[in-house]
Amino acid sequence: MLKKISxxxxxxxxxxxxxxxxxxxxxxxxxxxxxxxxILAWSDYRHPGAWIAxxxxxxxxxxxxxxxxxxxxxxxxxxxxxxxxxxxxxYHFWPQSFSLTKxxxxxxxxxxxxxxxxxxxxxxxxxxxxxFFNGLLAYAVSVLKPRGYKVIYALVMLSFMIPAVANLVxxxxxxxxxxxxxxxxxxxxxxxxxxxxxxxxxxYFDSLPKDLFEAARxxxxxxxxxxxxxxxxxxxxxxxVVSIFTMTAxxxxxxxxxxxxxxxxxxxxxxxxxxxxSTMSTxxxxxxxxxxxxxxxxxxxxxxxxxxxxxxITATSTTSGIKE
Amino acid sequence: MKMAAAEKKQYRGFWRGKLRxxxxxxxxxxxxxxxxxxxxxxxxxGSNIGLSFFASVGFNATRFVGFANYxxxxxxxxxxxxxxxxxxxxxxxxxxxxxIPIFLGLLLSEVVHFKGFFxxxxxxxxxxxxxxxxxxxxxxLDPNAIGPLNAIVVALGGTPFLFLSDPHWVxxxxxxxxxxxxxxxxxxxxxxxxxxxxxxLYEEARIEGAGFLQRIHYVTIPHILPTIRTLLxxxxxxxxxxxxxxxxxxxxxxxxxxxxxxxxxxxxxxFLDAGxxxxxxxxxxxxxxxxxxxxxxxxxxLAFASKQKKEPENA
Numbered sequence: 001m002l003k004k005i006s007x008x009x010x011x012x013x014x015x016x017x018x019x020x021x022x023x024x025x026x027x028x029x030x031x032x033x034x035x036x037x038x039i040l041a042w043s044d045y046r047h048p049g050a051w052i053a054x055x056x057x058x059x060x061x062x063x064x065x066x067x068x069x070x071x072x073x074x075x076x077x078x079x080x081x082x083x084x085x086x087x088x089x090x091y092h093f094w095p096q097s098f099s100l101t102k103x104x105x106x107x108x109x110x111x112x113x114x115x116x117x118x119x120x121x122x123x124x125x126x127x128x129x130x131x132f133f134n135g136l137l138a139y140a141v142s143v144l145k146p147r148g149y150k151v152i153y154a155l156v157m158l159s160f161m162i163p164a165v166a167n168l169v170x171x172x173x174x175x176x177x178x179x180x181x182x183x184x185x186x187x188x189x190x191x192x193x194x195x196x197x198x199x200x201x202x203x204y205f206d207s208l209p210k211d212l213f214e215a216a217r218x219x220x221x222x223x224x225x226x227x228x229x230x231x232x233x234x235x236x237x238x239x240x241v242v243s244i245f246t247m248t249a250x251x252x253x254x255x256x257x258x259x260x261x262x263x264x265x266x267x268x269x270x271x272x273x274x275x276x277x278s279t280m281s282t283x284x285x286x287x288x289x290x291x292x293x294x295x296x297x298x299x300x301x302x303x304x305x306x307x308x309x310x311x312x313i314t315a316t317s318t319t320s321g322i323k324e
Numbered sequence: 325m326k327m328a329a330a331e332k333k334q335y336r337g338f339w340r341g342k343l344r345x346x347x348x349x350x351x352x353x354x355x356x357x358x359x360x361x362x363x364x365x366x367x368x369x370g371s372n373i374g375l376s377f378f379a380s381v382g383f384n385a386t387r388f389v390g391f392a393n394y395x396x397x398x399x400x401x402x403x404x405x406x407x408x409x410x411x412x413x414x415x416x417x418x419x420x421x422x423x424i425p426i427f428l429g430l431l432l433s434e435v436v437h438f439k440g441f442f443x444x445x446x447x448x449x450x451x452x453x454x455x456x457x458x459x460x461x462x463x464x465l466d467p468n469a470i471g472p473l474n475a476i477v478v479a480l481g482g483t484p485f486l487f488l489s490d491p492h493w494v495x496x497x498x499x500x501x502x503x504x505x506x507x508x509x510x511x512x513x514x515x516x517x518x519x520x521x522x523x524x525l526y527e528e529a530r531i532e533g534a535g536f537l538q539r540i541h542y543v544t545i546p547h548i549l550p551t552i553r554t555l556l557x558x559x560x561x562x563x564x565x566x567x568x569x570x571x572x573x574x575x576x577x578x579x580x581x582x583x584x585x586x587x588x589x590x591x592x593x594x595f596l597d598a599g600x601x602x603x604x605x606x607x608x609x610x611x612x613x614x615x616x617x618x619x620x621x622x623x624x625x626l627a628f629a630s631k632q633k634k635e636p637e638n639a
Contacts, residue, residue, distance in 0.1 A: 039434055039526060039539050053536070057431045064428060065445040068508065072452070074472055075460050087468070091475030129360075137357035146350025152358060159365045161561055161622040166587070166611045167368035169594045169604045170375060173383040174368065186364075193360040223349045252454030254568065259595070270455045277459055277572065288470065292463065295456045306451040314447055314512055 072299075079292035086289050106293040110272070116301075118184075118261075119251060119268040125188030126250035127243050133192030134242065138201030139231060143213060144223060160195040172259055182263045187256060191249070197242045204238040205231070244313055251302060269298050369615075376608035383594075383604045393602065393609040403610065405581050406589040410564060410614075412495050413585060417563045420496065421503035422556065428507065429514030430544070443515070447508035455568060461501040462488065462573045488574055491582040498569045498583060510555055517551040518544070550628070557625040561618055567591065586614040 044050045078086070080095040080102060107113070137156075141149050180186045191197075208231070216226050251270070258271045267275065273294055280286040306313060376393055378385035397403040432442055449457070464473055465487040474484045488494050521543065529539045567587040570577050576592065577584035593600075594607035 039430075039536065039544060041526065041530065044530075044536075050536075054434075057435060058437065061428075061431055061435065061442050061446075065442055067504070068446050068449050071460060071464055071504070072449075074464065078463075078472075086470050089469050091469065091472065091479075093472070133357040133360055136353050137361075140350045140354045144346060144350035144353070146347040146354070147344075149350065149354070152354060155366060156361065159361070159369065161618050161625070162365075162369060162615050163565055166565070166590070166615050166618075167372040167608075168591060168611065169383060169607050170368040170371040171364065172594075174363065176383075189360055190364050192357065193364040195365075223346060227353075248451070248453070254455050255591070273459065274455050274572070278575075281575075288463070291459070295460055298456045299452045299454070302452045302454070306448070310444060313451065314443060 075292060076296055079296045081289050083287040083289050106290050114265060115267055115269040115272045118266060121184055122187050122268055123247055123250045125184060126191035127246045129188050129192035130194060130197050130246040131239050131242055134194055134197040135201050138198050138205055139227060142202045142205035156195050156198055175260060181260060182266055186260055191246050200242055201238060208234060240312060244309060273298055372608045373612055375605055376612045378605055379602045380604040393605045397606055397609050402581055402584060403589060406584040406586050409584055410586045413499060413566050414560055414563045416496050416499040417559060420499050421507060424503060425507045425510035426514055428511040429518055432515055433518040447512055449505050450509035453505050457505060458568055458572045465497060489579050491579050494574060494583045498573060513555060514548060514551060517548045521547045553628050557621050561621050564617055586610055
């Protein structure tokens with residue numbers, strides 16, 4: 001009798017435990033109920049192996065996220081250290097103080113406002129040139145197709161992968177011969193001859209419905225009218241994409257600006273940083289902690305830009321298929 | 325087929341037929357851009373090839389010398405080193421940087437928790453590319469007290485590394501910093517390719533009883549293979565042009581030229597070796613050789629691209 005009762009209770013106990021386990025598993029699977037696609041769908045999360053794999057995956061992602069952020073975090077924290085503090089033994093991570101006056105000191109020591117302004121000039125000019133010239137060429141090649149356009153198309157494709165700076169000597173000589181040294185013009189206009197931006201525009205224009213143009217033409221609209229009243233308003237997304245690419249590229253560009261902008265007061269912020277960095281070990285008048293602070297200041301606009309347009313930027317580099 | 329015939333017909337009429345108004349407008353719209361492409365791309369490209377066959381004083385060509393400049397660079401030990409190093413950069417970048425974005429893309433496409441957060445954070449380094457990041461890494465890898473990585477090594481009881489001053493490690497380390505910067509962008513491309521996979525394929529595989537690895541092998545990999553091929557070639561092309569990293573991180577190719585690259589050498593011939601005879605021509609010859617390498621891979625890339633177009637079910 002007693003045996004029977006104890007057996008009954010233990011059965012109830014195991015049943016309850018089983019039900020609890022099942023409920024728990026169900027609740028766990030529920031978090032994946034939205035996951036209907038992918039290599040592992042929600043139903044696979046019944047197996048504990050899938051759970052372990054998932055946890056390991058999240059762990060790996062956390063490690064990579066840490067690796068992605070840690071160097072930048074180090075840069076921002078260390079830039080507040082003093083010159084001697086940087087070389088302290090043993091090494092310590094945090095600076096003695098986060099004094100904001102240091103930012104002002106570094107800013108004023110090099111009069112940074114000018115260089116930021118110069119960078120903004122180059123970036124704005126580049127964006128205008130990149131959108132206007134590549135867009136116009138792509139419109140002509142994709143939509144108008146004037147007789148013989150294929151020659152131009154083939155020539156542009158020929159230069160698709162050859163970077164402009166690979167032909168550095170003739171390009172530099174040409175710019176010098178045209179009297180464009182110490183001029184922002186060649187830096188801005190250079191963005192207007194970019195086979196990659198051209199391709200982005202052309203692919204986009206190719207995808208626009210052809211009936212649209214035909215209908216407008218039947219209604220008596222001229223080619224220029226079609227460009228301004230139909231194509232331009234429809235092109236806002238692709239103009240955004242090319243602008244984002246150009247802004248990042250122009251802000252970071254170094255080699256051509258370094259060669260062209262020889263006048264110290266005309267340098268962009270990246271050229272300024274490079275010329276400080278390449279001479280500081282010999283001249284010794286610019287402390288390394290100032291340089292770290294300068295690096296922070298130079299990438300803050302990019303971080304702000306990224307924060308503002310994060311969605312568009314990630315969508316952009318996804319659709320274009322090519323990273324910068 | 326019909327299209328091709330129509331195009332052919334149109335082409336035959338190019339010199340004979342009357343120019344339509346539309347052609348004139350088209351060429352008028354193209355003209356400014358054509359001028360820019362001529363100035364920034366086509367003319368430098370052509371005259372660069374030309375200059376590589378001439379002797380030069382300063383930046384001006386003087387007399388035709390045939391392949392003499394190519395002979396000179398191929399006998400220059402630093403050129404041979406740069407050529408070999410450039411290939412080493414490509415090799416290491418394939419070894420280190422090629423699989424990581426695929427792996428991260430796969431992980432990210434499977435994750436449901438904090439997906440947006442991970443995507444943003446992993447892409448973040450790609451966004452702030454620039455000379456600032458390269459300088460930042462040269463501090464992180466500083467072998468002296470200022471460098472945090474050696475501080476960690478010492479704290480764990482190891483002996484400090486030389487990092488970028490170590491001739492055996494300089495290229496792999498530079499490649500690691502490039503991967504740090506580039507992996508996020510490439511990952512996003514893989515992620516978008518993974519998201520286009522038709523879920524019914526996975527369902528079928530599941531019904532057939534295919535396990536996790538089998539699903540990756542039979543469904544995932546075949547589907548993203550075109551993307552993998554494309555990005556492989558694009559990565560090779562972009563690493564061939566490596567320039568800023570050795571320029572800044574190893575003050576122009578050190579230690580002992582162990583991180584010298586072709587692009588960097590072309591720059592150094594032209595702008596730093598101004599005293600040498602025909603230095604501009606040597607620079608041109610070097611960049612023509614580099615361009616030839618790039619064109620070689622571009623042809624491969626375009627072959628892949630056109631193949632991809634023909635198989636839209638894979639694209």
